[in-house]
Amino acid sequence: MFIQTQATPNPNALKFLPGREVVSGEPHNFTTKEAAKISPLASALFEIDGVSSVFLGSDFISITNEISDWSNIKPIILGTIMDHFLSDTPVLNIDQNSKHSAPEEEVEFFDEKDSETVEVIKELLDSRVRPAVAMDGGDITFRGFRDGVVFLSMKGACAGCPSSSATLKSGVENLLRHFIPNIDSVQQI
Numbered sequence: 001m002f003i004q005t006q007a008t009p010n011p012n013a014l015k016f017l018p019g020r021e022v023v024s025g026e027p028h029n030f031t032t033k034e035a036a037k038i039s040p041l042a043s044a045l046f047e048i049d050g051v052s053s054v055f056l057g058s059d060f061i062s063i064t065n066e067i068s069d070w071s072n073i074k075p076i077i078l079g080t081i082m083d084h085f086l087s088d089t090p091v092l093n094i095d096q097n098s099k100h101s102a103p104e105e106e107v108e109f110f111d112e113k114d115s116e117t118v119e120v121i122k123e124l125l126d127s128r129v130r131p132a133v134a135m136d137g138g139d140i141t142f143r144g145f146r147d148g149v150v151f152l153s154m155k156g157a158c159a160g161c162p163s164s165s166a167t168l169k170s171g172v173e174n175l176l177r178h179f180i181p182n183i184d185s186v187q188q189i
Helices: 040-046 074-086 112-135 164-179
Strands: 004-007 013-017 028-030 051-056 061-065 138-146 149-156 185-188
Touching: 013 074, 028 040, 040 051, 040 061, 040 074, 051 149, 112 138, 112 149, 112 164, 149 164, 164 185
Parallel strands: 149 185
Antiparallel strands: 004 013, 013 061, 028 051, 051 061, 138 149
């Protein structure tokens, strides 16, 4: 098994490509050991000193470390990922196609009168933004819409990335405002 690595715009995150599907359906973001308990792979990665978050995408794993020095932990991460996939252990201990209950902070909020606008926002995010953000090892999800402000959550390599503000303002905000004139701004939650 050959696992490729890619740098991300976030110097504290690396993207690992095992050359096979990691998860089907929605990606999974783990920021604590406790949350990672539903994933044997994420749990094993959290046992490595310095790992602060694990993001499981469709065909990649983004790992953020709190020390920025990858030279010591990158080989351990590669070994852990390889061992996991060679063991045929599931990546998640849940049905990957079912929606398990989202943590409290992931609940969406918007006024019912804005439901059509929210659907357009979600469609634009899914078709134009999320694929590009996934290439950088992360994800961006809709969290809410209120008074012309779109609230989004950055995950994976994008969370805490120095260029995430520019991505939101220059990229996502301009795109959404182009297609939906009643959007005033985009904010990260």
